[in-house]
Amino acid sequence: MSVGIRHDDLRRRNRAMVISAVRRAGQPSRTEIAATTGLSHSTISAISSDLIQEGILSESKASEAVSLKRGRPQVGLALNPEAAAVLTVVLSLNFLSVAVIDYAGQVIAEEQRRLDTLTMPRDELIGECTAIVRRRLEDPDLDVQSIARIALAIQGITDSHARAMLWSPITPQTNIAFADILEGEFGIPATMENDCNMMAVALRWRDPDRYRDDFIAILLSHGIGMGLVLKGELFTGTHSSGGEFGHMIHRPGGALCRCGRRGCVEAYAGNYAIWRNARQLSENAEPVADVSDADMRALAARAREADGPEREAYRRAGEALGFGLGSLFALIDPAPVAMVGVSAGAFDLIEPALREAIAQTAGGQHSGSISFDTEPNELPLIREGCAMRALSFVDQEIFAPGIQAKPGKKDVA
Amino acid sequence: MSVGIRHDDLRRRNRAMVISAVRRAGQPSRTEIAATTGLSHSTISAISSDLIQEGILSESKASEAVSLKRGRPQVGLALNPEAAAVLTVVLSLNFLSVAVIDYAGQVIAEEQRRLDTLTMPRDELIGECTAIVRRRLEDPDLDVQSIARIALAIQGITDSHARAMLWSPITPQTNIAFADILEGEFGIPATMENDCNMMAVALRWRDPDRYRDDFIAILLSHGIGMGLVLKGELFTGTHSSGGEFGHMIHRPGGALCRCGRRGCVEAYAGNYAIWRNARQLSENAEPVADVSDADMRALAARAREADGPEREAYRRAGEALGFGLGSLFALIDPAPVAMVGVSAGAFDLIEPALREAIAQTAGGQHSGSISFDTEPNELPLIREGCAMRALSFVDQEIFAPGIQAKPGKKDVA
DNA sequence: CAGTATTTTTTCGAGGCTCGAAAAAATAGA
DNA sequence: TCTATTTTTTCGAGCCTCGAAAAAATACTG
Incomplete structure (x- = not known):
């Protein structure tokens, strides 16, 4: 339902915009903010003076650049x-990690823990999750x-409101x-995010030049996940976090x-699957529960x-990813791709077959121009994402309170 | 780049909201508008009084319901x-149709024409397109x-800014x-839309209860197209109109x-393809240029x-659509589907295999609850969509001018 | 049939926000 | 030290929305 703009929303939105401009730009001057937001200098002056008085922003006297x-x-x-702090929790296969982040985005405390998620x-x-959070809080x-905020990320499917884990490969538990x-335990607003998002x-x-409005992050790990940004929005x-690229059908x-x-x-x-094919097991063979990163690197x-079953296994992986990306590109058009996770370290083995497959699909006409980046380590990325997510919440919902979640929806027609 | 809200945007946005509320609701009272928009009665009163004075709205004295x-x-x-009029042009295989629509959405003139688009x-x-428009204008x-506005729809791929046809099956011409x-010819703002959108x-x-925030319209015609609404937005x-469901890969x-x-x-x-399979031709056989609707119905x-090659052809179509939808659902989750076009009239033949295929995919868990509607005639839908699109433009860009195209983008994080 | 209750719509003053212009502040060059 | 230049703040004007109260228009009631 579309909803009108009230008069007081105006200030709140512009406050949020100033905060967001500062978070993005680092140390912008008032003049720069006025330029990027299109608001007048007077307005920026008034808002930033408020924000400084409230302890949210501060003037960085250190005019480093002479x-x-x-x-x-x-x-x-x-x-x-010191304006606020947030807490991130990342739950992945047999591993739980938590970090406390200050308002400027610096990690100020962390703790990690191995546990057997599959059988727990x-x-x-x-209990493990609440306990590790409690230890940091106390x-x-x-x-x-x-x-001010907790952001929890998990491998698996979460609901579209970022409240619950629906299904995850790291545990037989659901919902x-x-x-x-x-929130019940600590009285702190929390969200449950999908790791790939x-x-x-x-x-x-990290790289707003390359990854701005439209891009794809694909996790090549035990499972295949995807985080997708389209038109600047996640x-x-x-109903769910969606984007289950790994479960698109490659071969009926x-x-x-x-x-x-x-x-x-x-x-x-x-x-x-790569493991199974490398061992030349049947396609019907039950997937193994886990392959260590070291084994995958080996x-x-x-x-x-040598050109043996291992190379063929990577070739088939590339083919599946290529046709999958081709289908995806048929829907959303080509976009920059980041390959993340341990198998991104083997992207040299995957890429040829992947490109060959894409060339046979709707993405084919641009197949040469599609660029792939690789990042073998997903965990730091996930934690960073959680931190930014939580901080942005503080920026917008706490320091610019009362703002409506969605600007009045525009009609489709 | 996010942009601040200026003071005068406020009125403009709220004007647009009032107009949109009236278009959606038919004949709402000021009180109803205040309720749906969340604005105060005073504001609605002021805005609607302006709009009436400007001849955009009128009071419908006929308080029919005693x-x-x-x-x-x-x-x-x-x-x-009489506040404005728009013009729609629909260009499909061998067929060109144009209609003039008044501000309330009624067709007040139309013209249709057969032509040989494939060889032209x-x-x-x-020339044919500009000529038919000129005849209506004069x-x-x-x-x-x-x-005030022209909306042109074509079967095929358009660019994401709705300015150009990039590729279409109805003509060998591109771009x-x-x-x-x-716009150059008539000095009237125009857009180039994708037919399925x-x-x-x-x-x-037509049916905002069923088709509100998330749904899928699939065109089952000579080609397969899709229009997709997610989170209330098209x-x-x-880069392009995208959503090329028909060119997702079913079998590498x-x-x-x-x-x-x-x-x-x-x-x-x-x-x-159904035709080719029904004739038991090879999968490599060159696709025929056109099959008449009558032939398809036969x-x-x-x-x-009888259970012959024709039935098998529809079964295979269902299978392909089912696995395609399964992959789509892996990305966006299940949503209501409308099947449109001549083969939607044969959906009884398609549905069993389609559902069986979906059941084998990520959409499977909800396969029973996915509902399909059918509408064999796509042309009236396309024209109606164009009309609403053009009218909404008039609502928002002409009668509530100066409004920023996009409200300041929210951060992803 | 006049008076009262009820609901919708308009009017009016208050408060808040942004803007432009002008003033103030802070620095580099002359 | 003075001047030019750039950034930031101040201040009044102009809008906009809001709440409260008034006005308008109808149904009920005795």
């Missing part, structure tokens, strides 16, 4: 690190008044309302996937050495 | 049909001061900047598609009569 121009020097505005009962899994060394659980968010902050499904009735179905892209390109090394 | 409540009766606001040279094709019977051509727009207006690709290296590639969904489910009749 002013080359004459005239009154610009004074940079920066986020006040429900209560224990939840840490006497941490001189943070309070945590855990992590956001509600953490957080990768995409992080890439956008793409989600109608084909190889057995970890999800129990057949012919998914993941059943050819996931670590377990596999890639063998594939590079 | 007021059952006591108190001052509500007075409905309606769009003034570029200039002639463009029609002395038409007592319309001026046309025709129809929007610029029409217009179907989706029309469905949303989905487009990063499979049947020959009209697009020259292999294994596309369309190569199994397009009319020419084919469906034979398939219903």
Whole structure:
């Protein structure tokens, strides 16, 4: 339902815009902010003076760059690190990690923990998460008044409102309302995010030139995941986090996937699938629960050495990814791709077959111009994404309160 | 780049919102508008009084429903049909049709014309389009001061800014900047829309209960097209109209598609593919240029009569559509589907295999709850969609001028 | 049939926001 | 030290929305 703009929304939105401009630009002057937002200098002056008084921004006296121009020097505005803090929790296969981040985005505390997620009962899994959060919150060394927000990321499917984990390969448990659980336990607003979406968010902050309005982040790990940004917004499904690239159908009735179905892209390109093919096992062979990163790297090394079943396994992975991307490109058109995760380190083995496959699809006409980046380590990306997600929430919902979640929807027609 | 909200945007946006509320609701009272927009009665009163004075809205004295409540009766606001007029042009295989629509959405003039689009040279094709528009504009019977907007729809791929046709199956020509051509010729703002997108727009207006925020319109015709609405907005690709569902890959290296590639969904489910399979021709056989609707209906009749190659052809079409939808659902989650076009009339033959295929995919868990509607006639839908598209432009860009195209983009993180 | 209750719509003053112009502040060059 | 230049703040004007109260228009009631 479309909703009008009230008078007081105006200030709130423009406040949010100023904060966001500072977060993006680092240390912009008031004049720069006025230029990027299109608001008048008077308005920016008024808003930033408010924000400084409230302790959200601070003037960075250190005019490092010796002013080359004459005239009154610009004074940079920066986020006040002590204005708030957020907490990120990343839950992946057999691994739980948490970090406390200050308002400026610096990690100020962290803790990591190995645990056996696959066999853990429900209560224990939840208990481990709340316990690790509690330890960070109650840490006497941490001189943070309070945590404004918790962002939790998990491998798997979450709901589109970022409240619950619906399904995850790291545990047989389903439908855990992590956001509600953490909020109930600690009284801090929380969200439950999809890991690949957080990768995409992080890439956008890391390299806004390359990853701006439209790009694809694909996780090549035990499973295949995707985070998708279209028209500058994170793409989600109608009910869930969506974007389950790994479960698009590559070959109807084909190889057995970890999800129990057949012919998914993941059943050819996931670590377990590459492993299965490298060992020349049947396509019907039950997927193994886990292949260590070291084993995968060894596999890639063998594939590079000689033209054997290992190389063929990577070729098939590339083919599946290529046809999958081709179908995806038929829907969204080609866009820059970032390959993330341990098998991104073997992208040299994957790329030829991948490009050959794409060339046979709707993406084909641009197949040469599609560029792939690789980043073998997904965990730092996921954590960064969570941090930015949580901080942006603080920027917009806490420091520019009352703003409507969605600007009045425009009509389709 | 995010941009601040200026003070005068406020009025403009709220004006647009009031107009849009009236277009959607038919004849809402000021009180109803205040309720749906969340704005105060005073504001609605001021804005609607402006709009009436400007001749955009009118009070519909005819308080038809004899007021059952006591108190001052509500007075409905309606769009003034004479406030503006728009023109729609629909270009499909061998067929060109144009209509003039008043501001309230009623058709006030139309013209249709058969032509041989497949063999026509570029200039002639463009010439036919401008000529038919010119005839409507210069029609002395038409007592319309001026046309405020032209919306042109074509089967095929358009660019994401709705300016040009990039590729179309109805002509060998490519990259025709129809929007610029029409604007140059007549000095009237114009857009070049994808036909399936217009179907989706029309469905949303026809049945907003079923087709609201997330749904899929699939054209089952000579080719396979799709219009997709996600989160209340029309989905487009990063460069083109996108959503080329028909060219997702069903079987790598499979049947020959009209697009020259292999294994596309369309190569199994397009009319020419059903025709090819029904005749038991090779999958490599060159697609025929056109199959008449009558021939397709006869084919469906034979398939219903006996279990022969015709029935098998529809089964294969269903299978391809099902696996395609399965892959689509992996990305966007299941959503209501409208099947449009001549082969939607044979959906009884398609549905069983389609559902069986979906059940084997990520959409499987909800396969029972996915509902399909059918609408065998795409042309009226496309025209209606164009009309609503053009009228919405007038609502927002002309009668609420200066509004920024996009509200300041929210950050991904 | 006049008076009262009820609901819708308009009017009016208050408060808040952004803007442009002008003033103030802060620096580099002359 | 003075001047030119650039950034930032100040201040009044002009809009816009809002709430409260008034006005308008009808149904009920005795």
